Amino acid sequence: MQRIGKDQLGVLVVLFLIGSTPLFQLGNSALQDAWMAMTIAAAAGLLMTAMYLKLQRRAPDAGLADLYKYHLGRWLGGALAFIHAIWLACQSMRNVRDVGEMTYMVLLDQTPRSVTMLLILLVAGYTASKGIEVFVRVAQLLMPIVFISYGIVISLLFASGLVRLDRLQPVLENGFGPVLTAVPDLVAFPFGQMVVLLVIWRYVKEREQIAKKTYRSQTFVSLFLIFMNVLVICVLGPQLSAVTVWPLLHAVQLVGMANFLNRLDIVAIILLYIGLYVKMTLLLFASATMISETTGWSYRYLLLPVTLFIYGLSFLELNYAFHMWMGLQVTLKFMPVFQIILPLLMLCVGIRSKYKRMSDKGADG
Template sequence: MGKLSGYQIVVMIIMFELGSTPLFELGIKAKQDSWLAMTLAASIGLLLLWVYLRIQGRFPGMGLADLLRVHFGKFLGTFTGLLFGLYFTYEASRNARDFSELTVMTILQQTPQWVIIFTTALISLYGVYKGPTVFFRVVEMLFPIVILSYGVIVILLFIARLPNYHRLLPMLENGVGPVVSAAIPDIVSFPFGQMVVFLMFWHRLSPGKKLGRIASMGYIIVAVLLIVLNAISMAVLGPEISSISSLPLLEVVQLIRIANILERLDVFVTLLLYIGLYVKMTLFCMAAVIMMKNLFKGSHAAWSAAIILIICGLAFLEPNNTVRLWLGLTVMVKLFTIFQIALPIVVLAVGAMRGLGKKGTEPETAHTADEI
């Protein structure tokens, strides 16, 4: 089983959480306080991260499939693992649809969506087939490009004098109610609750590394970055325009004009969003494949092909982008708290009651043979 370095884990957390998040102005229900809603959600997400780390810490050599069977027993654990596999698959399908919608709205307006989704799925399939070790290395190579690019964008926005902090005022105009309502459960679920997928990969961390410190570092870095991007976007567009914008970050970047030379950077930002969507889709898909393979055996290649085909089918569930956004950002984020909050807390409680993870309680099957 290929091991992952601490740096690779940090990088993947940052790239995964960035993912498709900049596509949306999250917390818009709180208007100019959306960045406060992001901050509150990130704080709650940090508590969820602690839950995930506590679960992983009981049996550091186990992936989520084995953790569920150890805590719930073979039958119930396998059933719960199947549900998690379906959850990961659906999340991947949403990212595939995000990829196609972004492409149609920006650079390939006349291209059928099924062509874009199928092409994206093939690229993702190759990453899944090569396995976590190779995929994490690829993301490690992309990381400096993405971070430097976002940094340049922020600098250019300030050089162009686009952000106006007055658009973030007055703070808490309607009290804390709208902030709490916007943050819980919507932003907690997307993107911070999606960290649950890392229970599929943390057991691959190289021996001797402190997972808690590594995961917390990656989470805090990306949480701060997302809050800053949210605040800057709101400071440029204001709550009125942000609330009706389909791609707020692209509209923000389109406003950059410096000396009548530097402009039209939206294509550049689109490429960054493509990278984020690809990383997120592939990691979810890989998690689903590994989960199914661990639960039901079979070859990695066969499960990879099967999951990718299901993802392509699920990507067309919603008839249009409006329905997709409504379903994803208002309905599914609440449903997904079952996997992100409820089940992990139940696992934590069951383990505490049974004394799992203590010396002498680790089962013989704790270290699953994972050859991917």
């Protein structure tokens, strides 16, 4: 089995959670108080991660599909694992479609979306075919680019004088109601997506460091996402950021200094491409891995059909408006089934006795 280090796990958590999140202004129904909703959701996300880690410690060598079978039996657990794998493929498709739409609307309006989506999926599929070790090394190479680019974007937004803290006022203008209403969707996306790490944790060499590294990385990303949420509101204002298709991109497009520093949106686009690539690749890898664990078929033989399945799904949504509606209004309502309900069910049921010896052996090893 391939192995990754604890620091590589941290890199993966950071880039995966950032992913496509800055593409949207989350919690915008709370307007200038969206950062409060993000903070509450981030705390809830850490609690959910604690639940996932407890499941992982029961069978350290088991992936998510195996955990379903260990807790719920071969047939029911296997069926739920397969459904979860298809769900992960659908989530990967959403990132593929985001790449296609953003490329068409911002950069290459003469290039068909189908070509852009095919190319990015081929890159993601090729990376996934090399295994988790190669994928994490690619993520490590991308990490400095992400940090430097975000540093440039944040510095220029402040230097250009676009940031106005008064746009965060009045605080709690409409009470806690809008804040609490926005929390469930924020828990589902992005923090609840940490459930996919149940596929990855078994590859980490330093088992005793998994929880510490995961918590630290997730806390760092949570604070960063809250900061970016505040920053976008301070630049665009709560009303404009709530209705803009891509708020971060729009904020960066406003930067113009000394009549020579323009078109900085390319920096934001690079950041979004990296985030979308990492997220779609990890979801693709996890989906193919879970199907392999469920069916017993080879992961490498399954990767191409899963990739083609994701590509085909990306054409089902007729336009970007429908894509956004499906993602932010419909899909989010089903996420708690896989992120909260099923993990809680496994936690309550407990591991079945016929697998107990196997899991104890993995824990000792």
